[in-house]
Amino acid sequence: MKGSKKTMDSIREYIRGTFEESIRAKQRFLDEHLDSIIEACRIISDSIRSGGKLMICGNGGSAADAQHMAAEMVGRMLIERNPLPALALTTDTSNLTAIANDYSYDVIFEKQVLGLGRAGDVLLAISTSGNSKNVIQAVEAAKSRGIKVVSMTGGTGGKLRELSDLNLNVAGGANSSRIQETHIFIVHSLVDVMDRFFLKA
Secondary structure: OOOOHHHHHHHHHHHHHHHHHHHHHHHHHHHHHHHHHHHHHHHHHHHHHOOOOEEEEOOOHHHHHHHHHHHHHHOOOOOOOOOOOEEEOOOOHHHHHHHHHHOOHHHHHHHHHHHHOOOOOEEEEEOOOOOOHHHHHHHHHHHHOOOEEEEEEEOOOHHHHHHOOEEEEEOOOOOHHHHHHHHHHHHHHHHHHHHHHHOOO
């Protein structure tokens, strides 16, 4: 791409600004939630050691984060170890489209939680606003089944903040992109810390 020096300087300034926004959001989250990351690792690890599993749900970029985390748990991240029981509720297109078509998009995760979840499992609910209706309904279904709920949100945390057993809220995210950039860092931290300290063979 070619442009005037002024245009190029504007582009550089914009990119630098977005990077700095992302760094600030991560730093604020770390300052506010370091111990909460450790507690989330404990909750998920206790479930796995007791024969439970982690279910993960979210929409759009949060769906991608759900799949990313499940893949790193069933496969591996940085440490070689046995597969861990994790299931992204965002990947079964037949389930998702059948439930949405026959009932409503609002219940695509709720139905899966009711069908697949058991007491002692953990649901990781991801929503940048904290108000995604289908995620909230999945959380309510989980709590009715004795399934603990950890959530990742942004901004004020929305309804999920109050409904969750543990909320990891990126309050410093200026928009969904900055929130999601911190969310994926949280995902990496959770899997890495569980592997190294909580589920080490």
